[in-house]
Amino acid sequence: MAQKPIELILTRHLAGTLAMPVFLVDAGGTLVFYNEPAERVLGMRFEESGEMPASEWATQWLPTDGDGAPIPPDKLPLSIAVAERRPAHGTFTIRGTDGQSRRIEVTAIPLIEAGDRVVGAAAFFWEATA
Amino acid sequence: MKVRLWGTRGSVASPGADTARYGGNTSCVEVCGAGDVMVILDAGTGIRPLGASLPPHVRTVHILLSHLHMDHIQGLGFFKPLFDPEVETHLWGPAIGHDDLRRRLVRYLSPPLFPVHLRDLPRCKLHDLPTESFQVGDLRVTAERVCHPGHTVGFRIEQNGNSMAYLSDHEPALGAPKFPLGEEWTSGYAIAKDVDLLIHDAQYSLEEYAHHVGWGHSALDHALAFAKLVRARRLVTFHHDPSHSDDDVDRLTAAAIAVCKPPFAVLSGAEGAVFDLARVAPTSPRR
Numbered sequence: 001m002a003q004k005p006i007e008l009i010l011t012r013h014l015a016g017t018l019a020m021p022v023f024l025v026d027a028g029g030t031l032v033f034y035n036e037p038a039e040r041v042l043g044m045r046f047e048e049s050g051e052m053p054a055s056e057w058a059t060q061w062l063p064t065d066g067d068g069a070p071i072p073p074d075k076l077p078l079s080i081a082v083a084e085r086r087p088a089h090g091t092f093t094i095r096g097t098d099g100q101s102r103r104i105e106v107t108a109i110p111l112i113e114a115g116d117r118v119v120g121a122a123a124f125f126w127e128a129t130a
Numbered sequence: 131m132k133v134r135l136w137g138t139r140g141s142v143a144s145p146g147a148d149t150a151r152y153g154g155n156t157s158c159v160e161v162c163g164a165g166d167v168m169v170i171l172d173a174g175t176g177i178r179p180l181g182a183s184l185p186p187h188v189r190t191v192h193i194l195l196s197h198l199h200m201d202h203i204q205g206l207g208f209f210k211p212l213f214d215p216e217v218e219t220h221l222w223g224p225a226i227g228h229d230d231l232r233r234r235l236v237r238y239l240s241p242p243l244f245p246v247h248l249r250d251l252p253r254c255k256l257h258d259l260p261t262e263s264f265q266v267g268d269l270r271v272t273a274e275r276v277c278h279p280g281h282t283v284g285f286r287i288e289q290n291g292n293s294m295a296y297l298s299d300h301e302p303a304l305g306a307p308k309f310p311l312g313e314e315w316t317s318g319y320a321i322a323k324d325v326d327l328l329i330h331d332a333q334y335s336l337e338e339y340a341h342h343v344g345w346g347h348s349a350l351d352h353a354l355a356f357a358k359l360v361r362a363r364r365l366v367t368f369h370h371d372p373s374h375s376d377d378d379v380d381r382l383t384a385a386a387i388a389v390c391k392p393p394f395a396v397l398s399g400a401e402g403a404v405f406d407l408a409r410v411a412p413t414s415p416r417r
Contacts, residue, residue, distance in 0.1 A: 001313055003320040006275045012315060072288025088371050114226045114281055 004117040006032065007111045008032065015122070023123040029082050030055030032120070043096025043102065043125065061094040068093075077108035081121035085110050092129055103128040131269065131289040131407045133206075133327060134160040137176020138399035139403035140299075140333050140347065148375035153401025154180070156201040157298045157369065160328065163289050167267035171201030171285060171296045172196055175400065184211055189249050194259075194273070195223035196298055197282035198234055207244050212277060215252040224273070224281045225258035230254045268395045277301050277317035278346035284321040292407035295322040298369050300331045303352045304344060310359045322360040326407050329399065330356060332367035335382045350386035358392055365392070368399040 004012075008026060015022035021038035027030055028122045041062060052060065054071040058073030062127050065071055071077055071092055080088035091105045106125040113119050137155030145154035156174030159283075160309045162170075168184070170177060176183040184191070192213055196202060211217040223231040232248065235256070239248040248254070263272040267292075276297060284297040295318075302317040303309040310316045313323070322328055332353035334342060339349035347357070350367060357365040370379050379398050387396055397403070 003318075004314055006277060006317050009315055009317055010277065010305070016307055017305060073395065113275070114224070116227065117261075 004032065005113060007113050007119050011111060011120075011122050017124065021125050023078065023125065024120060025054070025057075025078055025082065025123075026120040027118050029079060031057040038125070041096065041102055041125070042094070043098030043100060061096065063092050063094050065092055077106045078121050078123045080110035081110045081123075082118060085112065085118055131287065131292050131294065132160075132162045133294055133329075133407065134162075135176075135329075135366070135368075135399050135401055136160060136180045137172075137174040137205075138368050138370060139174075139180045139201075139372055139400055140331070142372050143175045143201075143204075144372035147316050148377075149370075151376040151400060152370055152398055155401060156204065157196075158205065159296060161269065161287055161294070163266075163268040165267040166190070167192065167269075169194060169269055169271070169287065172202045172298060173202050173206040173209065173328055174205070174207075175205040176223075178208040181209040181211050182310040184217070187324055189216060190218045190220070192220045192222060194271065194285055195221065195231075195235075196285065196296070197278065197280050198238075199280065199299070200238070202240055202298070203235070207239060209291060211281075212251050212254055218253045218255070219251070220255050220257060220272075222257045222259050224275075226281045231258050237352045250394045274318075274321050276321070277304050279344075282346075285316050286321045286325065287409075293325045294327040294329065294405075295360075297322060297327045298329065298331055299310055299346055300356075301344070301346045301348055301352075302356055303339075303348065304388060309352060310355055313359065316356070316359060318356065319360055322356070322362060324361050326363045327360035327366065327405055328357050328360065328364065329368045331364045331369045332383075332386075333371045333414065335368050335385075338371070350382055350403060351390060354386055354390040354392050354396065357394060357396075358390070364395045364397065365406075366397050366403075366405075370399070 015035040024033040041060045063071045077088035077090045089107045108123040111120045137158035139290040150383045155176035157172040158174045158176030159171040161169040259273045272286040276284040278299045286295045330353045331348045332350045333347040336349045
């Protein structure tokens with residue numbers, strides 16, 4: 001398997017040390033990692049899900065807006081961060097693989113390396129309290 | 131391809147009786163292909179004696195800087211060929227965004243830190259390292275970012291089916307829950323996979339590493355584990371800690387080998403050691 005860009009490797013290692021949920025995608029939008037706190041929110045261990053293309057993870061946890069309408073994959077903060085090279089924020093509801101619905105706030109940031117190339121994006125999220 | 135070590139010490143030059151066997155000069159490695167073009171990896175203090183003995187037929191030198199920490203550029207101003215109008219020198223190094231190599235390097239190569247301005251060197255050309263592989267004579271060079279503070283790259287050089295990798299300052303174990311985590315998630319893997327010769331940071335013992343996490347360097351055990359992961363044929367440990375005597379290097383290396391039981395040859399990098407990648411073993415150091 002090909003080695004990931006160093007920026008993704010370091011972000012994964014950082015995520016592994018944090019107590020807050022982090023979800024990491026590569027430049028193609030493929031899910032490449034989420035940490036243990038994210039596992040608790042998503043209701044699934046990363047070892048079980050493994051890597052997942054954007055078309056799959058964007059619907060896996062059924063993200064819906066405040067009216068209960070599905071959020072299109074390209075409107076999710078992570079997709080925006082990768083496609084538009086800018087931070088994006090959103091609040092929506094997901095249904096965990098454990099069957100639990102959770103309202104989460106997500107901030108996604110693009111990972112732009114020194115050569116000005118987007119190598120992926122990281123989403124930091126937490127359960128919304130209000 | 132022939133590889134010769136001119137400086138194997140890390141962080142700061144450390145001459146003295148206790149370091150005479152492995153040498154006290156900081157990072158510098160000569161790589162020669164078939165032609166009269168020479169590649170030099172890093173410009174630590176080891177580049178001074180290299181410049182003083184440059185073969186007369188070499189008229190083009192490419193100096194590849196892994197990063198701009200002082201122990202990797204300190205010898206640059208004392209590399210005689212830089213001042214020789216008969217020798218063309220190309221300096222390659224990493225840029226960061228809009229901060230190109232010239233802007234970054236001139237902070238050192240200008241007064242008051244150094245009496246000569248970079249712009250006054252007669253035939254010196256600067257290049258930002260490209261993201262794609264490039265050719266220097268018959269040597270194919272690839273540079274890729276690796277885990278070390280600042281903007282640091284590792285180099286892979288290939289010629290006629292032989293390959294070497296140079297990761298002088300590298301901390302692939304940083305933050306990894308276990309090391310190595312696997313090919314995909316290990317810094318430097320792409321640069322070093324399946325090389326005939328791996329020159330790798332091995333500054334600390336495991337006990338010392340515990341007190342230097344995040345400083346950008348490896349424990350000997352990490353270097354051995356990394357070499358095993360990338361399936362290197364030979365490992366040369368490099369960037370020896372300046373506080374380690376030759377006897378310390380021997381003792382710590384033997385201990386790490388006893389634990390890791392590597393299926394490849396491990397040599398402690400010594401100034402003067404020469405490796406001919408068409409052969410199996412290094413020739414004796416020329417001192």
